[in-house]
Amino acid sequence: MSSSSAAPGSSPLPGAGPLSLCAREPHVPADRLVAEMVPPPRFDSVRFATYIPDPNQPSQTEAVRVLEGFAAGLGGAQAAGGGRRGLFGFGRAKAPKAPAGPRGVYLDGGYGVGKTHLLASLWHAAPAEPSRKAFGTFVELTNLVGALGFQQTVRTLSGHELLCIDEFELDDPGDTVLVSTLLGKLVEAGVALAATSNTLPGKLGEGRFAAADFLREIQGLSAHFRTLRIDGEDYRHRGLPEAPAPFSDEEVTKTAFATEGASLDDFPHLLEHLARVHPSRYGALTDGLRAVCLTGVQPVPDQSTALRLVVLADRLYDREVPVLASGLPFDRLFSEEMLNGGYRKKYFRAISRLTALARDAKGLLGAQPHASR
Numbered sequence: 001m002s003s004s005s006a007a008p009g010s011s012p013l014p015g016a017g018p019l020s021l022c023a024r025e026p027h028v029p030a031d032r033l034v035a036e037m038v039p040p041p042r043f044d045s046v047r048f049a050t051y052i053p054d055p056n057q058p059s060q061t062e063a064v065r066v067l068e069g070f071a072a073g074l075g076g077a078q079a080a081g082g083g084r085r086g087l088f089g090f091g092r093a094k095a096p097k098a099p100a101g102p103r104g105v106y107l108d109g110g111y112g113v114g115k116t117h118l119l120a121s122l123w124h125a126a127p128a129e130p131s132r133k134a135f136g137t138f139v140e141l142t143n144l145v146g147a148l149g150f151q152q153t154v155r156t157l158s159g160h161e162l163l164c165i166d167e168f169e170l171d172d173p174g175d176t177v178l179v180s181t182l183l184g185k186l187v188e189a190g191v192a193l194a195a196t197s198n199t200l201p202g203k204l205g206e207g208r209f210a211a212a213d214f215l216r217e218i219q220g221l222s223a224h225f226r227t228l229r230i231d232g233e234d235y236r237h238r239g240l241p242e243a244p245a246p247f248s249d250e251e252v253t254k255t256a257f258a259t260e261g262a263s264l265d266d267f268p269h270l271l272e273h274l275a276r277v278h279p280s281r282y283g284a285l286t287d288g289l290r291a292v293c294l295t296g297v298q299p300v301p302d303q304s305t306a307l308r309l310v311v312l313a314d315r316l317y318d319r320e321v322p323v324l325a326s327g328l329p330f331d332r333l334f335s336e337e338m339l340n341g342g343y344r345k346k347y348f349r350a351i352s353r354l355t356a357l358a359r360d361a362k363g364l365l366g367a368q369p370h371a372s373r
Contacts, residue, residue, distance in 0.1 A: 018256040018264035018293065022273040026284035030147040033280065034156060037134040037144070040318030043120035051117050057232045060114070063107065066228055067118055067194075070105050071125035074161055074192050104193030106168075109230035112352055115196035118230075119164050122194055128161040135164040139311055142175060143280035145182065154182065158189035167314070168197035169346065180221050187224055195225065243331040243355045244362065249295045252326045255364050261290030262364075267297045267327060274308040282315045289321050291364055292357075297327030299335060306334055307343065310350045317353040322361035330354040 039046075048068055053060035105122075107115045123135045134157060136144070145153045157163055163186060183193060247255075256264035265273075277285060286292075300306040316323060333354075334347045 018259070018262045019289065021263050021265050021285060021292070022269050024285055025277060026281045026287070028281050028284045032284075033140070033144050033147050036283070037136045037140070038130065039120035039123055039135050042318055042320050043116060046117050046120050047124055048118070048121045051114055051121060054232050057113075057230075059229055059231045063118060063228045063230050066226075067105065067122050068125065070192075070194070071122050071127070074126050074128065103187045103191070104195065104225040106225035106227045107194075107196040107230055108227055109196075109232065113230050113232035115230060116166050119166055119194055119196050123162065123164050126162045132160050133162045133164070134160050135166070137166045137314060138168045138179075139279060139314075141165055141182075142178065143278070145178060147280065150178070150182070154185050154189075157182075157186055158191060160191055162192045162194065165193070165195040167349070168195040183221065183224055193224055243329040243351070244358050246297060246326050246329055247324060247365075249326045251365065252293045252295050252324050255324055256291075256293035259291050259293075259364055261288060262293055263289055263291070264293045264295070267294045267325070270294065271300065271305050271309065274312060275305070279308060279311040282312050283318075285312075286315055286319055286321060289319075291361065292316060292321055292323045294323065294325040295327065297325045297330070297333070299328065300333055300338075303338065303341075303343065306338055306347065309333070310343075310346045313350040313353050313357075316357060320360070321357065322364060323354060323357040324361035324364055325358065330358060 048064050051060075051064060053064060107118060109115055120135065123133055126133055148156065187193065253264060256262045274282075300309055331351050333351065338344070338347055
């Protein structure tokens with residue numbers, strides 16, 4: 001990652017003060033986007049054996065069983081297709097057409113039931129070299145298409161045996177057609193698919209646009225997947241209180257200066273900065289951070305800003321970066337209108353993840369006194 005300048009607050013030198021996300025304008029080459037399509041650091045060590053099913057939710061145990069069998073059965077079509085492609089998919093004969101029927105599994109369930117844990121476990125269990133398995137969020141997949149172009153993305157991913165897509169969402173008609181066409185071509189090339197979402201394949205796009213106009217594409221996507229429903233409550237909130245009370249500006253600032261590798265930003269200014277950085281670069285925006293400190297958290301002003309914040313929350317959660325904040329608690333970030341609208345699942349996910357990171361951040365205060373509230 002490269003940054004635009006060494007603006008005040010952005011220096012990583014000891015004693016120079018905290019970093020600033022607002023001072024970073026990362027530039028990410030396309031080959032990095034491809035190379036980073038692996039499970040995020042939070043899920044480096046997860047496996048099927050480390051997933052603990054809720055005994056009251058038999059669908060969780062069934063999902064593990066089905067996914068273990070799916071992983072064991074991978075490699076047939078692609079293994080018969082010849083040698084390995086290069087980074088951008090050249091130098092290999094076309095893979096044979098995949099057999100009829102679903103070439104993927106689709107994990108549907110609420111927030112925090114372990115869908116990403118299971119998806120990453122599938123990636124780790126799949127009997128293929130890491131370079132022939134890809135793992136990314138839906139947003140990262142569409143960003144890859146934007147960086148490489150559609151045909152180059154097809155050539156690159158057609159050299160894989162497995163594509164795992166986390167948080168599968170179709171937010172507009174253009175993405176519906178784009179992803180439907182991309183996955184159809186990958187299935188024809190013999191690529192197995194796995195995805196997670198909070199929305200069933202046949203319901204994708206509901207509440208966001210005139211889904212009837214794109215029914216054909218949506219139904220086509222559904223045909224590629226066997227759906228596994230995973231029931232359960234959000235493990236991040238089991239037995240735990242709601243979003244923790246925010247800290248004072250002074251506490252957040254002191255902690256930022258006392259924590260090596262921490263950033264410190266005013267929340268409204270950060271939201272403005274996110275509008276100037278493409279979401280595909282939000283991962284690079286967080287490179288090297290050990291904590292994010294925010295002052296003046298307040299409700300996000302509009303839906304475009306809210307969706308950018310959702311992407312940042314996902315990248316911070318993936319990288320296990322704690323978030324210490326003053327202002328409003330994270331469960332008051334989004335308006336009632338947003339929480340009742342077509343993107344509500346994304347907003348609830350962001351609240352869930354930011355709340356978990358806020359709990360993680362409590363340990364940063366150490367012996368500092370916490371003002372009573």
